[in-house]
Structure formats: C-alpha cells, structure tokens
Amino acid sequence: MKGRNMTRWRDPAKDPRQEPKSNLITAEGAQRLRGILDHLSRVKRPALSTKVGEAAALGDRSENADYTYNKKELNRVIARIRYLTKRLDELQVVDRLPADTRRIFFGAFVTLEDEEGETMQLRIVGHDETDTDKHWISVDAPLSRALLGKGLDDEATVAAPGGETTYLITAIEYRDPQAGS
Structure with a gap:
C-alpha cells in the first residue's frame, strides 16, 4: 500500500526523533x-x-x-x-547564570578551534531555539553533549559522519539574562 502518508519504517529504539528532548x-x-x-x-x-x-x-x-x-x-x-x-x-x-562560569553549561557562548585551526562560535540553547544562521545549537545535540561541563583549553571529541573531530575550547562566555541581550 503506497500513499503520501506512508513513510519508511524506523525502529523506535534507534530513531533519533524519538529521543526525549x-x-x-x-x-x-x-x-x-x-x-x-x-x-x-x-x-x-x-x-x-x-x-x-x-x-x-x-x-x-x-x-x-x-x-x-x-x-x-x-x-x-x-x-x-x-x-x-x-x-x-x-x-x-533558565534565567540565571551558572554557579561556575568557567565551565560550559546551558546558555554558554563557546568558541572552538578544530584540528585545522579554524574557529567556530556557537551557543548552547534549548531545542525550541536552535538557529543555524546564528550558530545556536540544541543542548541535546552531540556536540553540545560533548562540550557540557568542559572548561577553557579542554578538548572535546565528537563523532561525525566523516569520522571523529576534536575541538579545543578557546573561549567561554555568558551573558546575564537579567541585563537583557
């Protein structure tokens, strides 16, 4: 039976869309x-x-x-x-800064350097706020999970489709939510 509402069967245990956000x-x-x-x-x-x-x-x-x-x-x-x-x-x-602003937690602005020396700036935000143009990634993303709890000059390794990538954390910044953006 074919139709526009038919989709490919996915194993619910392995389907990333079923992971709790x-x-x-x-x-x-x-x-x-x-x-x-x-x-x-x-x-x-x-x-x-x-x-x-x-x-x-x-x-x-x-x-x-x-x-x-x-x-x-x-x-x-x-x-x-x-x-x-x-x-x-x-x-x-989450309307307050974390107790330890030297580590990466929810809401952090992070600057990373990859193995080739290229830098990337991103922010860890909630699932409903992700924005690729602003480089805001979900706290549930694999890169975010690898970064959470790490400090300045720590390395984070992330499994990517092309193989593992290692990033060096070069900056961590928080903006006070009480002061406004």
Whole structure:
C-alpha cells in the first residue's frame, strides 16, 4: 500500500526523533515564543476567521478556493497555537547564570578551534531555539553533549559522519539574562 502518508519504517529504539528532548529554554527564547503565541492568538487567528467567514458567505464552498485556502491556514494557526500553549507549559526557563562560569553549561557562548585551526562560535540553547544562521545549537545535540561541563583549553571529541573531530575550547562566555541581550 503506497500513499503520501506512508513513510519508511524506523525502529523506535534507534530513531533519533524519538529521543526525549530537554525542556530547557533561555529567557529570551521563552519571551520570543510567548510573542509568537500572542501574535497568532490576537492578530492572525481573528483575521483568518474573518476571511473564512467572508468567503463562506459568498456561497458554494466546494469550489471556493479562497474559503478552502483560508480554512486550511486557520487550522494550521490553531494547531500552532495549541502546540505553543502546551510547549510553554512544559518548558523550564533558565534565567540565571551558572554557579561556575568557567565551565560550559546551558546558555554558554563557546568558541572552538578544530584540528585545522579554524574557529567556530556557537551557543548552547534549548531545542525550541536552535538557529543555524546564528550558530545556536540544541543542548541535546552531540556536540553540545560533548562540550557540557568542559572548561577553557579542554578538548572535546565528537563523532561525525566523516569520522571523529576534536575541538579545543578557546573561549567561554555568558551573558546575564537579567541585563537583557
């Protein structure tokens, strides 16, 4: 049986998507998610409800593309609101610096140097805040796991598809969440 909803079978014990995600988030990340939820609830959902109502008033809904599109979009927004509401209740906001700022913990800005001498800067954040453009990686990522608890000038080895890579930690920085970004 083939269909667009059929996917390849994966062993649940080995599927990385089934691994539990941490429920940590930075104060800035939580504020951003609340802002998105507020925008969806107060602006986007009422506007789409109005569009759906206007399109439904035009008559036959079966051939009304405007009605169909806006109804699907409204359902997506409602699902996103439901997800964000549930997720924000589960999250634990980390709004203080760790006791030992000389070691890498959640929220740290880290500068790494690889074996070829190239540097990379990243930040360890929650699963909901990852951003490849900013080089913010999840606390659940293999690189983050290898870095957690390490100090300045320590080495961290990470298994990568091309083999193991070793990084030297050259800088660790934290920004006070109380002072704002």
